[in-house]
Amino acid sequence: MAGLIGKKIGMTSVFSVEGKNIPCTVIEAGPCVVTQVKTVEKDGYQALQLAYDDKKEKNTSNPLLGHFAKAGTTPKRKLAEFPVFGEGIALGDTVDCSVIEEGEWVNVVGTSKGKGFQGVVKRHGFAGVGGQTHGQHNRQRHPGSLGASSWPSRVRKGMRMAGRTGGDQVKALNLKVLKVLPENNLILVKGSIPGAKGSYVLIEK
Known part of the structure; x- marks a missing residue:
């Protein structure tokens, strides 16, 4: 299962061919850099580690600086693992929204808005x-009543x-990709996704 790391930009709407106004969410999907290729022989499972969104070196720990240097990229804010995309992707390669096509269905994982107590x-x-x-x-x-009396004499x-x-990890399933704008690294998915504007999301194919 392929995927991308992205950022929720906000919501808008687009018109379908039939003239219907469809609400959708704009996601900045990538570009992501492959910072680690995990294999069964070395790590016990197959996965690609992707990194997204530049970060200042002074705010990055030395172990992570070395990790990013091995991939030949600048420090990144968000790291995530995805099962292997396929053959031919190596350490340091860039993955962008071109891996997602218009009309296909994706899952989006995000952190819901925190609402406090x-x-x-x-x-x-x-x-x-x-x-x-x-x-x-x-x-x-x-x-109202909690329903506990002399038995069990406690709140269950x-x-x-x-x-x-709020503040929980939520996965929105089966969202249709309405439009892909590769020149701006943007995709538009039908409906809403969890999280506030500017929050990181994982897009799974």
Whole structure:
């Protein structure tokens, strides 16, 4: 399975041949540099390590400087591994959005927006306690009863309650590639993808 590292630019829309306005996400896909070729003999599995987005040398550790120098490239911010693309790709080669074609389907992995500590209505979609009569004047967005009594005399693990929301790794499956702009290293995929503008994403074919 091939792939690329990219960056979410934002959302826009394009018109289809039938005249429908289709919402889509713009992703800067590459160019990525092959910084390591992993083999079964040496590493126990096959994969390509790709690197994306330039980084200052002063902000890079010495081991990573040596790692990038071996590939003949400048320091990069984001590293990721993908199963081998195929034959003929060597250390130091550049992979760009030309590996993705218009009309094919991809998966996009990103980190969802962090929303901090949230209540049960926002986090889990609870309806809240409801009415404001019979003493329920200030509990519209509260969780209500937790269901535990003399047995088991505790709150069970996994109970949906308030807590930190977002900031999780999310994979959006089967997104159609509407357009590829190789001169700008951009691809447009149908619909939305996880993450904020400027966040890194992994595009898997």
